[in-house]
Amino acid sequence: xxxxxxxxxxxxxxxxxxxxxxxxxxxxxxxxxxxxxxxxxxxxxxxxxxxxxxxxxxxxxxxxxxxxxxxxxxxxxxxxxxxxxxxxxxxxxxxxxxxxxxxxxxxxxxxxxxxxxxxxxxxxxxxxxxxxxxx
Amino acid sequence: xxxxxxxxxxxxxxxxxxxxxxxxxxxxxxxxxxxxxxxxxxxxxxxxxxxxxxxxxxxxxxxxxxxxxxxxxxxxxxxxxxxxxxxxxxxxxxxxxxxxxxxxxxxxxxxxxxxxxxxxxxxxxxxxxxxxxxxxxxxxxxxxxxxxxxxxxxxxxxxxxxxxxxxxxxxxxxxxxxxxxxxxxxxxxxxxxxxxxxxxxxxxxxxxxxxxxxxxxxxxxxxxxxxxxxxxxxxxxxxxxxxxxxxxxxxxxxxxxxxxxxxxxxxxxxxxxxxxxxxxxxxxxxxxxxxxxxxxxxxxxxxxxxxxxxxxxxxxxxxxxxxxxxxxxxxxxxxxxxxxxxxxxxxxxxxxxxxxxxxxxxxxxxxxxxxxxxxxxxxxxxxxxxxxxxxxxxxxxxxxxx
Ligand code: SF4
Ligand code: SF4
Numbered sequence: 001x002x003x004x005x006x007x008x009x010x011x012x013x014x015x016x017x018x019x020x021x022x023x024x025x026x027x028x029x030x031x032x033x034x035x036x037x038x039x040x041x042x043x044x045x046x047x048x049x050x051x052x053x054x055x056x057x058x059x060x061x062x063x064x065x066x067x068x069x070x071x072x073x074x075x076x077x078x079x080x081x082x083x084x085x086x087x088x089x090x091x092x093x094x095x096x097x098x099x100x101x102x103x104x105x106x107x108x109x110x111x112x113x114x115x116x117x118x119x120x121x122x123x124x125x126x127x128x129x130x131x132x133x134x135x
Numbered sequence: 136x137x138x139x140x141x142x143x144x145x146x147x148x149x150x151x152x153x154x155x156x157x158x159x160x161x162x163x164x165x166x167x168x169x170x171x172x173x174x175x176x177x178x179x180x181x182x183x184x185x186x187x188x189x190x191x192x193x194x195x196x197x198x199x200x201x202x203x204x205x206x207x208x209x210x211x212x213x214x215x216x217x218x219x220x221x222x223x224x225x226x227x228x229x230x231x232x233x234x235x236x237x238x239x240x241x242x243x244x245x246x247x248x249x250x251x252x253x254x255x256x257x258x259x260x261x262x263x264x265x266x267x268x269x270x271x272x273x274x275x276x277x278x279x280x281x282x283x284x285x286x287x288x289x290x291x292x293x294x295x296x297x298x299x300x301x302x303x304x305x306x307x308x309x310x311x312x313x314x315x316x317x318x319x320x321x322x323x324x325x326x327x328x329x330x331x332x333x334x335x336x337x338x339x340x341x342x343x344x345x346x347x348x349x350x351x352x353x354x355x356x357x358x359x360x361x362x363x364x365x366x367x368x369x370x371x372x373x374x375x376x377x378x379x380x381x382x383x384x385x386x387x388x389x390x391x392x393x394x395x396x397x398x399x400x401x402x403x404x405x406x407x408x409x410x411x412x413x414x415x416x417x418x419x420x421x422x423x424x425x426x427x428x429x430x431x432x433x434x435x436x437x438x439x440x441x442x443x444x445x446x447x448x449x450x451x452x453x454x455x456x457x458x459x460x461x462x463x464x465x466x467x468x469x470x471x472x473x474x475x476x477x478x479x480x481x482x483x484x485x486x487x488x489x490x491x492x493x494x495x496x497x498x499x500x501x502x503x504x505x506x507x508x509x510x511x512x513x514x515x516x517x518x519x520x521x522x523x524x525x526x527x528x529x530x531x532x533x534x535x536x537x
Contacts, residue, residue, distance in 0.1 A: 086184065086406065086418065087491035090321050092473070093329040093483035104473060107490040124246070125322055127186065127408035127418070127487075 003051040004061070005034070005074035010044045014068055020048075027060040028052055035097060035117045047074060047117045076118050077134045080111035084130035091122040091131065136174050137429040143177045144510050152177040154504045156497040157338045157425075157436055164437035169430045172437075178504055178511065179436040181340040182357070182422040182496030185333050185488030186408045188319065189299035189370060190230040190417040192255050192397055195291040196266065198224055203268060204276035210268040212254045212285075219268075223276060227296075228254060230407075230417035240412060244317045250415030253407030255295070258287040259359070260402040293397040295359055295405070299369035301421050303341030303389035304445055307332045307470065307484075309462060309477070312451035317412020321487060323450055327462070327477055330447060330484045335493035336440045336467035340423035341389045343436045345382035346521065347374070349425050351514025356393065357422030357500045360404040362509060363395020365423075368518045373527040382435065385444045385464065389518065393421065404496070420492060422500040426511050440467035447477065457529065 008019070023029045029052040036046040050060055064071045080100075087109045091100050099115035100122060102108065122131045146152035153176050155163065160179045164172045194217075196205070202223065210217045210226045214234035217226040232251035239245055258264055263284040272279045287293055308320035309327045316323050321331045336342065344350050354365040369390025377385045404420030427433045446461035448454050453461075465475045471490070474481045503509035519525045 086489040088489040089484075089486040090331065091485070093485045094322070102473065104471065107471065107494075109491075124244075124411040125485075127410055127416075128406055129409070 001051045002054050002057055003049055004057055005047070005049045006061075006064075007072045007074055008046045008048060008064065009070040009072070010046070011068065012043060015044050017067060019064070019067070019069065022063065023050065023060050027056045027063065029056055029060050032114070034115065049114065074118055078113075078116050078118050078120070078122070079132045079134050080113075081130045081132065082111075084128050085109060086128055086130075088127070090127065091125045094121045094125050096121065138177065138427065140426050140428070140511050140513050143426050146177055147504055147507060147510055150507065152504065154178045154180060154501045156494070156501055157181045157343050158494065158497070160433065160436045161337065161439055164433060169434045169437070173427055173430040173433040176427050176433060179343065179425045179427060179433070180422055180497045180500040180504070181335075181338055181343050181425065182420070182493040182500065183301060183335040183339050183488060184404070184418060184420045184492035184496060185335070186319075186410070186416040186418045187297060187300045187302075188231050188414070188416045190295070190297040190419055191228055191251065192293060192295050193225065193227045194293050196224040196226065196285065197289060197291055199278055199281050201278050202276045203270045203278035203281055204273055205268045205270055208268060208270035210266070212266055213249070213257070213264050214267075215249070215251050215254050230255065231414050233415060244412030246411060247409045247413065247415050249409075250407070252415050252417035255397070255417060256402050256405050256407040258293070259397055259400050259405050261287065287398060294394055295363065295397050295400065295419075296366075296392075296394045297369075297419060298392050299371060299390045300393050300419055301340050301369065301391040301423070302334070302387055303339070303345070304384050304443065305333045305387050306448040306454070307445050307465060308450045308454070309447055309482070310451045311449040311462070316451055317410075318450045318454075319410055319413045319416070320450060321485060322411060327480070327482055330470075330475055330477065330482050331487060332445065332467070332470045332484060333487040334443075334445070334467065335488050335490055336443050336471070337438055338490065338493040338497055340421065341391070342383055342438060342443055344423075344425055344432070345378070345384065345435055345438075347389060347518040348432060348435075349428065349514070350391070350423055351517040353512055353515040354423065355509070355512040356395075356424070357420065357496055357503070358393055358395040358400070359397070359420055360401035361395050361399025363393055364512075365391050365514070366394045367392040371527050372519065372525065374519060374521050374523060375526045378521075379442065379444065381438060381442060383438060383443055386446045391421075391518075420496050422496040424500060424504065424509070424511055440471060443467045445470070447475075
């Protein structure tokens with residue numbers, strides 16, 4: 001199923017709009033919220049992953065820009081090179097979304113790409129360049 | 136009942152030696168008791184895989200035709216400067232050395248992408264490395280410069296030499312200031328935003344032989360994927376620190392100097408590391424076998440993470456200014472759980488030493504011994520222990536005579 005990861009920035013006037021409701025109901029899209037800061041009366045942001053049929057995605061994107069929400073594709077992808085990772089766990093506290101996690105029994109680190117919001121906080125932490133930005 | 140190293144080696148030869156890892160011995164001693172465990176188990180294997188700046192390698196590059204005396208001249212490997220204060224073609228490369236053109240931390244915080252540690256890793260991986268050397272030229276060594284590509288296999292000797300490694304316990308680093316700091320213990324967030332530790336805990340070699348009763352000069356070890364040796368006590372070996380009743384130091388204490396043939400080693404166990412805002416360092420895999428000579432020794436090896444304590448140190452002030460005092464004392468079971476409680480708050484923890492790799496090293500060493508590829512060696516001398524009176528000193532700051 002086609003997917004799109006986008007950063008949505010809402011001006012204060014649009015914060016109360018039921019955007020995700022419309023995306024689901026009117027466009028039959030799956031909306032996965034990766035990260036969000038929503039504060040009434042202030043500019044707010046959401047990082048979402050939309051998945052659905054190709055035409056539904058296009059429709060949803062059109063709807064979003066027409067409402068006045070600023071839509072920006074999520075810039076980069078973060079790649080975790082498993083072969084370079086030593087499972088030291090240095091990056092774990094840095095990751096805000098738990099895309100990087102440790103199994104505390106085995107102490108093994110794993111990366112769930114779907115949870116990664118490409119904030120890049122982990123990049124400078126990894127001493128072995130096991131985490132990399134891919135453009 | 137007690138055993139000798141010789142008896143253990145005979146058992147290894149016969150294929151009857153019982154070898155377990157420092158993790159496995161914990162349950163064995165708990166279930167069977169120290170007495171039975173000591174008679175049943177012959178060797179306990181340990182492991183650690185953490186960054187250590189006091190690492191390096193020396194090489195004999197082979198003579199050029201005509202000859203060059205690099206000693207007293209200059210030499211770089213992939214632009215990383217080597218130390219040339221030895222004979223014609225003997226050079227030392229330190230893990231933390233960097234090319235002259237590296238911007239260090241002049242662009243904040245500094246990324247330190249490539250240095251001596253990476254050169255060592257690439258050589259061990261079999262890659263070609265650019266050698267550039269200059270000399271002043273003499274009657275017997277006329278050549279004044281050389282530039283060529285070299286491989287590890289070309290060198291007459293290539294020896295990993297770490298003046299200090301295998302730290303017995305270490306600080307847990309936090310930042311009590313209100314701005315981010317970059318240290319050799321990683322990025323530390325303000326107001327104790329995170330806590331980083333660096334030890335394999337219950338698997339760490341010197342934590343399983345806390346009073347250095349078996350590990351000494353000449354002990355054969357797993358080093359970087361090959362077989363190496365303990366060559367001396369490490370620099371800053373500091374046996375006289377606060378210890379628990381089980382003999383285990385509650386802060387950084389003993390260290391090992393280790394060496395071994397680089398040509399036997401593998402890039403899996405020698406990894407160049409870039410510490411943002413700090414510098415380049417080398418992560419070295421080390422595993423030490425502990426001969427179970429008696430009940431006392433087996434009891435030491437049964438130490439668990441919850442019985443090993445470390446000091447939480449403020450790296451924004453106490454560490455750089457050398458001010459004694461710790462924020463708290465925590466144990467490795469707490470550190471490995473992912474968070475510790477400091478000043479009434481949960482603080483997330485991150486490691487620098489890999490427990491997963493330490494397990495793998497202990498398991499590999501165990502397999503080598505079981506497969507009769509590795510025999511224990513008798514140390515020529517034990518390391519200075521608590522009765523040695525040794526303790527680490529600071530540098531004296533004296534006025535310089537003009
Ligand atoms: S970029 Fe790194 S820190 Fe940020 S969400 Fe992805 S994995 Fe986590
Ligand atoms: S910091 Fe790098 S090596 Fe360490 S666990 Fe994270 S990705 Fe792996």
